Amino acid sequence: MKRILLMGNPNVGKSVVFSRLTGVHVTSANYPGTTVEYTQGSMMVRGEKSLLIDVPGTYGLHATSKAEEIAVEMLKNADAVINVADATNLERSLHLTMHLLQQPIPLIVALNIWDDAKHKGIHIDPKRLELELGVPVVPTVGITGEGIKELIERIPDAPRIPALEMTEEDRWTEVGRILSVSQSLEHRHHTFLEFLGDLSVRPATGIPLAVLVLTVSFMLIRLIGESLIHYVFEPLFENAWRPVLEALGAHMQPGGLLYTLLIGELVGGRIDFVQSFGLLSTGLFVGFGMVFPYVFSFYLVLSYLEDFGYLPRLAVLLDTLMHRLGLHGWAVIPMLLGFGCNVPGIMATRVLESPRERLIASTLVSIAVPCASLQAMMWGILGPYGSQYVAMVYATLFVVWIVIGRILNRVLTGTSPELIMEIPPYRFPPLRNVAYKIWRRMRSYIKEAVPFVLAGVLAVNLLHFLHVFDFLAQAMAPVFTTLLGLPKEAGLAILMGFFRKDVAVGMLGALKLTPYQLVISVTVLAMSFPCIATFVVLARELGVAGLLKAFAIMLISSLLVGMALNLIL
Amino acid sequence: MSEKRLALTDVPAGETVRVCAIEGGHGVHDRLLALGIRAGVNVTKVSDSFAYGPIVIQYGQTQTALGRGICQKILVEDVR
Numbered sequence: 001m002k003r004i005l006l007m008g009n010p011n012v013g014k015s016v017v018f019s020r021l022t023g024v025h026v027t028s029a030n031y032p033g034t035t036v037e038y039t040q041g042s043m044m045v046r047g048e049k050s051l052l053i054d055v056p057g058t059y060g061l062h063a064t065s066k067a068e069e070i071a072v073e074m075l076k077n078a079d080a081v082i083n084v085a086d087a088t089n090l091e092r093s094l095h096l097t098m099h100l101l102q103q104p105i106p107l108i109v110a111l112n113i114w115d116d117a118k119h120k121g122i123h124i125d126p127k128r129l130e131l132e133l134g135v136p137v138v139p140t141v142g143i144t145g146e147g148i149k150e151l152i153e154r155i156p157d158a159p160r161i162p163a164l165e166m167t168e169e170d171r172w173t174e175v176g177r178i179l180s181v182s183q184s185l186e187h188r189h190h191t192f193l194e195f196l197g198d199l200s201v202r203p204a205t206g207i208p209l210a211v212l213v214l215t216v217s218f219m220l221i222r223l224i225g226e227s228l229i230h231y232v233f234e235p236l237f238e239n240a241w242r243p244v245l246e247a248l249g250a251h252m253q254p255g256g257l258l259y260t261l262l263i264g265e266l267v268g269g270r271i272d273f274v275q276s277f278g279l280l281s282t283g284l285f286v287g288f289g290m291v292f293p294y295v296f297s298f299y300l301v302l303s304y305l306e307d308f309g310y311l312p313r314l315a316v317l318l319d320t321l322m323h324r325l326g327l328h329g330w331a332v333i334p335m336l337l338g339f340g341c342n343v344p345g346i347m348a349t350r351v352l353e354s355p356r357e358r359l360i361a362s363t364l365v366s367i368a369v370p371c372a373s374l375q376a377m378m379w380g381i382l383g384p385y386g387s388q389y390v391a392m393v394y395a396t397l398f399v400v401w402i403v404i405g406r407i408l409n410r411v412l413t414g415t416s417p418e419l420i421m422e423i424p425p426y427r428f429p430p431l432r433n434v435a436y437k438i439w440r441r442m443r444s445y446i447k448e449a450v451p452f453v454l455a456g457v458l459a460v461n462l463l464h465f466l467h468v469f470d471f472l473a474q475a476m477a478p479v480f481t482t483l484l485g486l487p488k489e490a491g492l493a494i495l496m497g498f499f500r501k502d503v504a505v506g507m508l509g510a511l512k513l514t515p516y517q518l519v520i521s522v523t524v525l526a527m528s529f530p531c532i533a534t535f536v537v538l539a540r541e542l543g544v545a546g547l548l549k550a551f552a553i554m555l556i557s558s559l560l561v562g563m564a565l566n567l568i569l
Numbered sequence: 570m571s572e573k574r575l576a577l578t579d580v581p582a583g584e585t586v587r588v589c590a591i592e593g594g595h596g597v598h599d600r601l602l603a604l605g606i607r608a609g610v611n612v613t614k615v616s617d618s619f620a621y622g623p624i625v626i627q628y629g630q631t632q633t634a635l636g637r638g639i640c641q642k643i644l645v646e647d648v649r
Contacts, residue, residue: 062601089630095605123628144577167601202582205618316634329623329634332598418636419623425632450647 002050004155004498005074005446008084009093010057010213011424012114016142016433017084017333018054021353038070045155050079054494059092059422070433080106080158082151087117087124087139088425091175106158107135110151114139115466121186134161144362160555193426196476200313201423208438210317213310217301225376233289237273245271245280261461274380275510278454282506283457286377287562288451291502291545294376295445296438297342303437311336312421316565319419326360326412327352327403328419334361338369340441341449342534345369345540354413355546362542363550366530368502368559369400370394373449377505378522385515391520400561404553449500452533456503460496483559485566487511490521499532518569520562527558573647577624577640586645587604592624593642601643611648 008014022041039054055074056067075081085093092480100107100538111126130137134448135152140147146173166174191196192378199205245263252259263271271278272283297542306310311333316488319329330351349361370378370393382389409416421556453564463469469492476495477488508521529551530538580586583627588610593600601607606628615625615632636641 062603091605091629092631169607172602172605172607197632198615201625202616203622206616261599312634316616316623316625319634319636320620323621328636418638419634420604420636420639421623421634422604423632423634425630426596 001042002054002079003030003049004050004079005051005081006084007057007080007081007096008032008057008070008106008112009059009086009096010422011095012057012084012089013192014057014084015054015436016430017082017140017148018052019436019551020142020148021082022052022063033518035063043152044154052082053078053530057503058096060096061103064132075103076259077104078105078452080155081108082155083109084140085109085113085445086121087111087114088120090122094178095171097399098166098174101133101135101161102166104162106160107181108151108158109133109135109137109247110147111137111139112142114147114468115141115144120191121188123184123186125182125239129178130184132178132427135159139516140386143431183561195427197309197313197423200310202488206313206317210314213314216249217305219255221294221297221301222379224300225294227549228293229289229380230502237285237289241284242271247385249281250296257465260465261458264461274506277457277506277510279454279457280460283454286502287453287458290380291373291449291453292442292445295340295381295449296442298433299438299441302336302340303434303441304429307423307427307434310431312423315320315419315421316423321414324409325364325402326409326416327357327405328416330419330421331361334365335369337556338365339372339375341368341371341373341445342369342530343537346534346537346553349541354360354414357416359542359546359549360408362411362538362546363408363553364401364405366534366538366550367404367554370526371399373500373502374505374522374526377502377509381505381509382464382515382518382522385518389515389519393523393526396523396561400527400557404557410554448533450502452531453503455501457506458545459499460507460531462501476531479559483566484520484524484562486517486521487513492526494521494528494559497531498529498535501525501531519569520565521563524558524562527561530546530554575646577612577614577626577635577643577645578618578637580614580645582614585611585613585648587611587627587648588643589642589646591642592644597639597642601639604627605631606643608631612645 006014006018018039021043040057041052042049043052046484053074055071058068058071059351060068060070061072081100083097085097096492097109111124117124126137126139136150136157138147138154140151201210247262249259262278262280264276267275271281273281273289276282315329315332318332322328334345334348334350339350344363345365349358352358352361378390378393400513469488471494473488473492476491480486480491481486490508493504497504504525505522513521538550542550588606588608590600590608591601610628610633612626612628618624618637621637623636624640625634626636
């Protein structure tokens with residue numbers, strides 16, 4: 001099967017063109033040896049089935065970043081390249097085209113976002129551009145599908161041209177020459193979005209705007225998450241699932257192994273979805289009733305902000321703060337992703353240049369950034385006592401984030417490199433795009449997190465049944481009772497945190513702790529060792545030595561912070 | 570030399586200037602070149618540095634944020 005690569009700068013509507021070209025035949029895959037995700041699908045070119053690969057966005061083929069390395073690697077066995085160019089920023093796009101013209105691979109250019117360019121007063125002559133480049137150029141509008149059919153039809157016409165030799169200077173000069181004959185710009189005023197974009201990076205207006213955006217986002221995530229729980233998931237579990245479980249329970253011996261494993265212990269004579277701790281009661285309820293709604297609302301808001309183009313602007317504003325922690329503005333992105341799940345957060349530290357930065361950022365994500373599962377459970381268990389207790393946990397983690405970052409910045413040799421970052425224009429993202437992104441993220445939550453939640457609940461029950469827990473609780477009792485002021489059973493929950501943080505908070509919820517004890521245990525839980533999935537990614541990204549460093553920092557700092565909280569509260 | 574050369578950091582926000590040279594080693598030069606920032610290009614300063622933060626510039630249809638230290642190495646002159 002022929003392999004066709006879809007390449008272009010980041011943020012040129014590549015993924016929309018991809019889904020137009022392939023229809024629904026999309027599969028997702030990890031590139032061997034890395035975790036920078038790419039998507040592939042199949043398409044028909046003149047009746048012949050071909051494989052289309054969506055290559056991560058690149059500005060050139062310098063192989064200076066992970067994405068560019070992957071692109072260079074993929075080019076080695078490609079049969080053709082579809083270069084998606086952004087008609088609203090042709091200079092930048094053609095620079096990559098120049099790089100691609102140096103490859104001995106048939107090339108075709110999709111001149112995308114063609115409609116926007118016209119609105120912005122950018123007039124491009126595609127015929128002239130085609131003549132200058134020597135490869136087919138097809139204007140397209142990914143969102144509506146305009147031009148896609150012609151693009152597919154012309155793929156076989158893409159010529160295999162002899163590779164040109166060019167230096168970086170030559171490329172820009174050539175791009176400038178081509179633009180001067182094929183593009184004309186109309187003078188025009190700033191659009192509203194451009195104006196808003198400029199306001200978001202100017203400190204005087206940008207900082208208040210950032211506070212507003214983050215506050216509104218946080219409130220929206222809470223509102224959507226809570227509403228889903230109260231109006232959809234809780235009623236569903238109470239009215240639809242409870243009768244099923246009760247009917248099922250009637251066929252089993254209460255207190256027997258099977259009953260305990262599947263349904264758990266009755267609280268006040270009935271199933272309690274939070275405390276019973278059976279696979280089908282608490283296991284499903286934690287996964288779908290408590291965590292799923294928050295994970296969904298988090299990704300809904302984050303995906304919109306991402307696609308709108310806000311995050312790079314936030315990175316600009318927070319650059320100075322991040323430098324104090326030994327990072328730079330870009331590190332905002334792994335941090336924000338970490339609030340959804342630490343795993344993608346840590347994987348996103350790859351956008352950072354040096355191993356030093358990656359160590360600092362990964363450590364900070366895994367210590368001080370609580371994932372959506374943990375936060376959802378925290379709101380569920382601690383929230384009913386009052387938001388001030390939840391705020392205590394957030395405030396403590398924020399202080400820890402700053403302090404540990406500053407210490408690491410002092411202790412580790414080296415300095416943080418300076419920021420160099422493209423800022424994409426603001427764009428109202430097509431909802432179809434946002435929906436697709438959320439769908440993919442939710443699918444991976446259900447596939448990767450839910451089984452772990454169930455396995456965690458199962459493990460808790462089995463260990464309980466085999467009396468392993470009593471032994472462990474006894475062994476750890478001194479640390480937890482004297483240093484942290486917690487009952488020894490809380491230690492078990494924190495150990496379970498290694499498996500799943502949300503299951504661990506569920507165990508804490510069943511212990512009838514005071515609100516202050518809950519604050520201490522949730523904070524220690526959030527800071528101490530990462531859950532198993534994060535652990536695996538940390539090991540892969542940092543290597544064994546880096547992992548051990550991060551691990552030591554986590555254990556020491558979580559114990560110190562727990563003790564401090566125990567003294568203060 | 571009738572033209573006055575300034576570092577990009579010394580240009581007030583909102584002004585448009587022309588890049589005339591980039592000081593410093595190959596590293597900075599090459600990274601800026603990969604972004605299309607090179608001698609002869611007109612750039613507009615969109616936002617100024619705040620608390621030693623980055624500066625945002627616009628050139629053509631592209632906006633880029635650059636650390637303050639890098640901007641000190643970009644020498645510019647008035648657009649005539």
